[in-house]
Amino acid sequence: MRRCEVRDLGRISYAEALAIQRELVNxxxxxxxxDQLLIVEHPHVVTMGRNGRRENLLASEELLARAGVEFHLxxxxxxxxxxxxxxxxxxxxxxxxxxKRDVVAYVRGIEQAIIDALAGFGIRAGRIPGLTGxxxxxxxxxxxxxxxxxxVTSHGFALNVDTDxxxxxxxxxxxxxxxxxxxxxxxxxxxxxxxxxxxxxxLSRQFEMEITEAAPEPAGPA
Amino acid sequence: xxxVVMPQMGESIVEGTLTKWxxxxxxxxxxxxxxxxxxxxxxxxxxxxxxxxxLKEVLVEEGKTVGINTVxxxxxxxGDGQGSDVAPSARSAAGGxxxxxxEQAPEPRRAAAESITPTPVPPPASSRxxxxxxxxxAAAAAPSVPxxxxxxxxxxxxxxxxxxxxxxxxxxxxxxxxxxxxKQDLENYMSQQAARTVxxxxxxxxxxxxxxxxAPAMPPAPPAEQELPPxxxxxxxxxxxxxxxxxxxxxxxHMVFSKRTSAHVTTVHKVDMTKVARMRxxxxxxxxxxxxxxxxxxxxxxxxxxxxxxQFPIVNASIEGTNIIxxxxxxxxxxxxxxxxxxxxxxxxxxEKNIVGLQxxxxxxxxxxxSRQLKPDEVQGGTFxxxxxxxxxxxxxxxxxxxPQVAILGVGSVEKTPVVVEDAIAxxxxxxxxxxxxxxxxxxxxxxxxxxxxxxxxxxxxxxxx
Numbered sequence: 001m002r003r004c005e006v007r008d009l010g011r012i013s014y015a016e017a018l019a020i021q022r023e024l025v026n027x028x029x030x031x032x033x034x035d036q037l038l039i040v041e042h043p044h045v046v047t048m049g050r051n052g053r054r055e056n057l058l059a060s061e062e063l064l065a066r067a068g069v070e071f072h073l074x075x076x077x078x079x080x081x082x083x084x085x086x087x088x089x090x091x092x093x094x095x096x097x098x099x100k101r102d103v104v105a106y107v108r109g110i111e112q113a114i115i116d117a118l119a120g121f122g123i124r125a126g127r128i129p130g131l132t133g134x135x136x137x138x139x140x141x142x143x144x145x146x147x148x149x150x151x152v153t154s155h156g157f158a159l160n161v162d163t164d165x166x167x168x169x170x171x172x173x174x175x176x177x178x179x180x181x182x183x184x185x186x187x188x189x190x191x192x193x194x195x196x197x198x199x200x201x202x203l204s205r206q207f208e209m210e211i212t213e214a215a216p217e218p219a220g221p222a
Numbered sequence: 223x224x225x226v227v228m229p230q231m232g233e234s235i236v237e238g239t240l241t242k243w244x245x246x247x248x249x250x251x252x253x254x255x256x257x258x259x260x261x262x263x264x265x266x267x268x269x270x271x272x273x274x275x276x277l278k279e280v281l282v283e284e285g286k287t288v289g290i291n292t293v294x295x296x297x298x299x300x301g302d303g304q305g306s307d308v309a310p311s312a313r314s315a316a317g318g319x320x321x322x323x324x325e326q327a328p329e330p331r332r333a334a335a336e337s338i339t340p341t342p343v344p345p346p347a348s349s350r351x352x353x354x355x356x357x358x359x360a361a362a363a364a365p366s367v368p369x370x371x372x373x374x375x376x377x378x379x380x381x382x383x384x385x386x387x388x389x390x391x392x393x394x395x396x397x398x399x400x401x402x403x404x405k406q407d408l409e410n411y412m413s414q415q416a417a418r419t420v421x422x423x424x425x426x427x428x429x430x431x432x433x434x435x436x437a438p439a440m441p442p443a444p445p446a447e448q449e450l451p452p453x454x455x456x457x458x459x460x461x462x463x464x465x466x467x468x469x470x471x472x473x474x475x476h477m478v479f480s481k482r483t484s485a486h487v488t489t490v491h492k493v494d495m496t497k498v499a500r501m502r503x504x505x506x507x508x509x510x511x512x513x514x515x516x517x518x519x520x521x522x523x524x525x526x527x528x529x530x531x532x533q534f535p536i537v538n539a540s541i542e543g544t545n546i547i548x549x550x551x552x553x554x555x556x557x558x559x560x561x562x563x564x565x566x567x568x569x570x571x572x573x574e575k576n577i578v579g580l581q582x583x584x585x586x587x588x589x590x591x592x593s594r595q596l597k598p599d600e601v602q603g604g605t606f607x608x609x610x611x612x613x614x615x616x617x618x619x620x621x622x623x624x625x626p627q628v629a630i631l632g633v634g635s636v637e638k639t640p641v642v643v644e645d646a647i648a649x650x651x652x653x654x655x656x657x658x659x660x661x662x663x664x665x666x667x668x669x670x671x672x673x674x675x676x677x678x679x680x681x682x683x684x685x686x687x688x
Contacts, residue, residue, distance in 0.1 A: 077263075148267040
């Protein structure tokens with residue numbers, strides 16, 4: 001079984017996490033390290049993928065700044081998204097050549113891992129064809145955006161545990177978008193640590209790898 | 223030339239969207255250096271260059287979606303822009319003696335990459351005349367016979383040149399290590415041939431003049447600028463294809479969702495706005511001076527609608543399952559046209575504002591909507607909407623309900639019209655108000671009572687403005 005090291009870095013800025021990701025991606029490409037999984041939580045930040053469209057950013061950057069929300073352009077797939085407290089953000093850094101050389105299967109795998117994890121908390125989540133992500137009925141509970149370079153993955157997923165969903169209104173005109181939801185909104189009282197464990201379990205099954213703690217940093221009690 | 227193809231990024235994947243070229247045509251790219259990016263299903267992937275060289279051609283523009291194995295561009299591996307025999311050509315020509323196994327390793331793979339790309343079907347056994355005759359470029363350039371190869375190793379570059387220029391390699395004496403044919407040998411041979419057969423050796427149609435110029439041993443391009451027929455081009459495109467913005471997709475989704483959800487019916491009432499028009503005329507200048515923005519008809523209609531909504535709370539409701547939710551607050555959404563879409567910011571507790579307050583809110587919300595400075599809670603929580611298509615000259619239209627609301631009021635343009643008043647013809651300022659309502663919840667009679675109430679307030683306007 002392939003090995004994957006998980007690091008739960010807790011609350012960390014988007015820029016800092018990005019730098020760590022880049023470093024790990026380079027080392028993974030050179031074969032110096034095993035597959036990695038970073039679990040983080042970001043302070044309020046709005047990020048836009050390279051194919052993102054400015055008009056999906058409802059608030060100006062100045063307004064975001066005033067509201068204490070950072071703004072970042074980034075190189076993942078997908079459009080605009082929001083990260084913030086109460087959200088589990090996962091960055092798997094996997095060499096897909098050692099699993100399947102299939103980017104779509106990879107995304108479906110992440111979705112399935114989250115769907116399985118949510119099932120453990122009594123939430124029936126699923127997919128909407130054509131709309132990558134994990135959905136509970138018509139509302140998005142987890143977003144996915146991935147970047148791949150030489151089959152090594154970066155960026156990943158964001159699962160709303162008890163995110164303040166109001167922040168999502170900065171990015172797409174309300175009323176016009178499908179709603180977002182969170183585990184809390186769906187009535188779950190699960191704490192972050194439990195959900196992290198469930199997601200790690202799901203990823204481990206989907207990508208057939210043994211995920212072990214690698215964190216020199218203490219994971220911190222949740 | 224090496225073809226660069228859209229790679230297959232997974233078993234079930236049949237196409238990919240080229241999102242970004244990381245190199246421009248004419249730029250040098252190293253083997254394995256990221257050359258372009260593709261996007262499939264929220265995954266962005268960097269695709270490395272299959273070979274080192276100059277990116278000669280970009281055949282697929284950014285934003286286009288093409289099938290896998292489609293040629294998206296071409297790399298000229300022979301040129302390094304200097305014309306000198308450094309880098310790739312040195313490796314292949316003089317490489318026999320010096321190249322380490324590591325350096326040579328990629329080459330067979332490179333050749334393999336070439337072979338999977340579709341090559342034009344060679345024309346049936348073409349004669350010399352055929353080659354000289356004007357022909358579609360691709361056909362002339364295609365190898366007419368399988369390249370004749372002498373025994374012994376050949377560099378991919380030499381093999382490729384031989385194929386491009388249709389040269390029988392057995393005619394050439396190699397001067398490289400172990401009698402190996404080098405690029406120089408090939409060029410010497412070609413210049414001799416050119417001298418001998420004068421015009422009959424035409425450069426292949428897509429042989430770049432640049433290459434001829436930079437190779438010192440090559441003769442100048444044949445004197446008569448070849449009048450090659452233009453490439454057989456598809457006729458001028460009749461349409462332009464552009465992906466929808468996400469906002470546009472959301473609007474589309476929302477509109478269809480609304481049509482699917484509600485039983486839309488529109489009722490239209492003719493309203494005599496003369497009193498309002500006079501009032502507006504009287505206060506316009508003062509208003510502008512005092513508040514810094516002009517006074518339009520919209521706050522009057524909004525004020526009248528809020529009063530009517532108090533009277534008919536079911537128009538200010540929404541449906542949830544089999545329940546009717548009556549909203550206590552009257553929060554009126556005002557549709558604002560954006561450059562490429564629309565948004566409906568909400569005036570909260572609209573019934574608590576006077577004309578000045580409403581006009582101020584409308585100006586403020588629409589300005590900030592256009593500059594994208596609305597706060598999240600300013601675009602949610604609406605209980606009723608107004609759309610002012612009259613400002614674009616429309617007399618009346620049938621708006622779509624803004625879910626989960628149950629009605630929307632459309633305001634047509636206010637125009638001076640001859641009307642019959644007590645059997646005499648008079649000139650009045652007339653406007654059509656169109657109410658689209660959800661017939662699941664609101665019946666026609668009630669919809670008309672509501673619209674009638676709005677009309678009554680507007681026609682008998684008495685409230686002071688300033």
